[in-house]
Amino acid sequence: MSLVPEDEVRADPSHVDTARAAAAVRELLLAVGEDPDRPGLRDTPTRVARAYAETFAGLWQDPAEVLATVFDEDHDELVLVKDIPMYSTCEHHLVPFHGAAHVGYIPAEDGRVTGLSKLARLVDVYARRPQVQERMTRQIADALDENLKPRGVIVVVEAEHLCMGMRGIRKPGSTTVTSAVRGIFRDNAATRAEAMSLVLGR
Ligand SMILES: Nc1nc2c(ncn2[C@@H]2O[C@H](COP(=O)(O)OP(=O)(O)OP(=O)(O)O)[C@@H](O)[C@H]2O)c(=O)[nH]1
Numbered sequence: 474m475s476l477v478p479e480d481e482v483r484a485d486p487s488h489v490d491t492a493r494a495a496a497a498v499r500e501l502l503l504a505v506g507e508d509p510d511r512p513g514l515r516d517t518p519t520r521v522a523r524a525y526a527e528t529f530a531g532l533w534q535d536p537a538e539v540l541a542t543v544f545d546e547d548h549d550e551l552v553l554v555k556d557i558p559m560y561s562t563c564e565h566h567l568v569p570f571h572g573a574a575h576v577g578y579i580p581a582e583d584g585r586v587t588g589l590s591k592l593a594r595l596v597d598v599y600a601r602r603p604q605v606q607e608r609m610t611r612q613i614a615d616a617l618d619e620n621l622k623p624r625g626v627i628v629v630v631e632a633e634h635l636c637m638g639m640r641g642i643r644k645p646g647s648t649t650v651t652s653a654v655r656g657i658f659r660d661n662a663a664t665r666a667e668a669m670s671l672v673l674g675r
């Protein structure tokens with residue numbers, strides 16, 4: 474029995490096999506001893522499948538497309554978007570880790586910049602995947618580096634992992650900070666320190 478109507482599967486633009494995901498959620502509910510046919514849970518498998526399609530939409534998005542918008546602004550100093558809200562999913566436990574990303578770069582010699590919103594979109598492309606925080610941080614930095622060829626890139630992510638709060642070691646409120654620097658921020662300690670103080674200064 475298909476749990477999701479065929480046309481809904483076809484209409485799903487995220488390429489996620491929602492019928493398969495819904496069947497898996499139903500199995501999970503049975504595995505933990507629930508009754509997936511009771512009224513409160515009847516629509517849960519398809520609902521979770523749709524939510525997963527959204528949560529993991531980044532798997533089907535191309536960072537190069539996101540960064541295709543560029544302007545000639547002749548700006549050759551730091552551009553930094555701070556406190557970009559970020560929700561991702563820890564690939565070990567499939568529970569959220571969330572917090573803020575700070576993304577900055579110093580444009581290439583030709584002064585080309587991208588749209589500010591594109592930095593936030595880039596964060597989402599990598600956050601909406603099964604992730605570990607370190608890899609997500611590096612991927613954001615590398616995508617900027619490869620597509621804009623800037624003189625430097627700095628990415629800092631501060632996040633709380635629910636797998637460390639709601640279960641396991643149970644330390645809610647702890648924050649994990651990761652950074653990735655490229656170009657001048659990697660080569661020059663003073664430039665890096667200056668950017669870091671702007672990123673983390675409140
Ligand atoms: N480095 C890193 N570790 C992560 C991240 N998200 C979750 N983890 C860790 O992944 C590890 C998985 O450890 P395992 O021992 O395989 O799993 P577990 O028995 O559920 O571990 P506990 O969480 O300690 O209960 C845990 O230490 C998590 O804290 C992340 O983004 N980066």
Ligand SMILES: [Zn+2]
Pocket residue numbers: 563564565566567568634636637
């Ligand atoms: Zn985890």
